[in-house]
Amino acid sequence: MSKYPRAAFIKSADAPVQFVPDEGAEVAFAGRSNAGKSSAINVIVNRRQFARTSRTPGRTRLINFFSLRDGARIVDLPGYGFARVADSQREHWADLMAEYFETRASLRGMFLVVDIRRKLTDFDRQMLAFATSVGLPVHVLLTKADKLKRGQAARALREVGGELGDQVTIQLFSALDRQGEDEARARLEELLESSE
Ligand SMILES: Nc1nc2c(ncn2[C@@H]2O[C@H](COP(=O)(O)OP(=O)(O)OP(=O)(O)O)[C@@H](O)[C@H]2O)c(=O)[nH]1
Numbered sequence: 693m694s695k696y697p698r699a700a701f702i703k704s705a706d707a708p709v710q711f712v713p714d715e716g717a718e719v720a721f722a723g724r725s726n727a728g729k730s731s732a733i734n735v736i737v738n739r740r741q742f743a744r745t746s747r748t749p750g751r752t753r754l755i756n757f758f759s760l761r762d763g764a765r766i767v768d769l770p771g772y773g774f775a776r777v778a779d780s781q782r783e784h785w786a787d788l789m790a791e792y793f794e795t796r797a798s799l800r801g802m803f804l805v806v807d808i809r810r811k812l813t814d815f816d817r818q819m820l821a822f823a824t825s826v827g828l829p830v831h832v833l834l835t836k837a838d839k840l841k842r843g844q845a846a847r848a849l850r851e852v853g854g855e856l857g858d859q860v861t862i863q864l865f866s867a868l869d870r871q872g873e874d875e876a877r878a879r880l881e882e883l884l885e886s887s888e
């Protein structure tokens with residue numbers, strides 16, 4: 693049974709005019725292409741292929757808005773760091789993301805999804821620096837934890853956690869075996885319920 697029985701896809705946006713009305717509260721899922729953003733959303737909402745996942749990096753090219761309930765949304769952002777895209781597309785992506793982060797008054801926090809085997813990439817660090825500069829709370833999902841042995845995963849958690857500022861929270865996660873789903877939902881709810 694989903695914790696969000698009324699969860700539904702709202703729309704995809706390729707331009708700011710297509711963003712859903714900026715009211716209520718939303719949390720955005722950002723991260724490297726193929727890190728596991730869409731998979732994490734599916735586990736948190738407890739629905740298969742709610743947000744579409746793919747083995748092909750760069751699957752989510754649009755900003756996808758989902759409603760969890762009245763006035764609460766999650767936003768699946770297109771991944772970064774995907775090498776095989778044209779410069780024009782990369783620029784379009786950067787413009788779209790800048791518009792999104794600069795304009796969304798309803799944005800309460802960011803879930804930064806990081807593949808535990810790759811740890812933080814330069815772009816993850818840029819996202820963290822940006823979020824810190826505008827006072828946006830960040831929760832790091834160190835995902836694909838099932839790919840490492842427990843000890844290795846714990847070490848990665850300490851290592852990445854040590855690089856993060858005080859405002860940033862972090863946890864181990866796996867969409868495959870659902871490790872950390874309750875913790876992720878609790879943090880998501882905390883952010884959604886927070887006032888700015
Ligand atoms: N083993 C394992 N595989 C995972 C996990 N999460 C995601 N994957 C796999 O990683 C691949 C990418 O997952 P997605 O959820 O589509 O990644 P994404 O970040 O949404 O990717 P883009 O939309 O391209 O930016 C898929 O093949 C998933 O099945 C996990 O926790 N464990």
Ligand SMILES: [Mg+2]
Nearest residue numbers: 729730751752
């Ligand atoms: Mg995706």
